[in-house]
Amino acid sequence: MPNLIDLSIPVRHGDGRLGLEVAFSTPYSFDKCGWQGSSFSMFAHYATHVDAPNHFIEGGHGIDQVPISRLMGAAALVPLDDHGAAKAITADTLEERGRHVRRGDIAILRTGWSDRYWGQQTFWTEGPYLDTSGADWLVERGVKAVVYDFSEEFAVRRPDFRGEDCPVHHRILGADIYNIEYVHRLAKISAPRCAILALPLKLAGLDGAPARVVAIEGLDPSAEFTVTP
Helix, strand or coil: CCEEEECCCCCCCCCEECCEECEEEEEECHHHHCCCEEEEECCCCCCCEEECHHHCCCCCCCHHHCCHHHHEEEEEEEECCCCCCCCEECHHHHHHHCCCCCCCCEEEEECCHHHHHCCCHHHHHCCCEECHHHHHHHHHHCCCEEEECCCCCHHHHCCCCCHHHCHHHHHHHHCCCEEEECCCCHHHCCCCEEEEEEEECCCCCCCEEEEEEEEEECCCCCCCCCCCC
């Protein structure tokens, strides 16, 4: 029987980043009307989410146009648990540890950083990051998406970063590869190959969206999901 591992980070009222807080409200309550209905607002790139190309590629398509077949399927876990504070993940490291990554896979880069520091400023300012050579390796390997449990762009640890400061996002998104960012619990995945399912909200035209991301063990890791148009 397949084993499902929820990799999604919970989102709570008052959370947030870059000065943008998550806000929950309950305009309809049991006290008022005998039922509950809530609303929320949040930054599209907080907690577990998927980047669309127009996040960094001007004129790129939005999150509602991302083919969901690109966000599900066979995945390869690359162990990087020795990559702690401010350590770059290079092409040489990915070549050494990611030999099992196949063309068309979803690459899972596991450092354990989110399990240790999510909810702390340390997560954003001191973590490991993806070197530009590492981004090139992922593109050349032909993966279709990348799962991260750390903030992969070095420049974003600065509060005043600009788009042109972010070569990793330009390289990955410009190659039609999707970032599945800020997951946790990757240590729960027991084998080097599994399947990933990431389903972002279909927010028309936006540059990203919160997503529920699940690893699936116990399936044929080479199996393909069928998507009905």
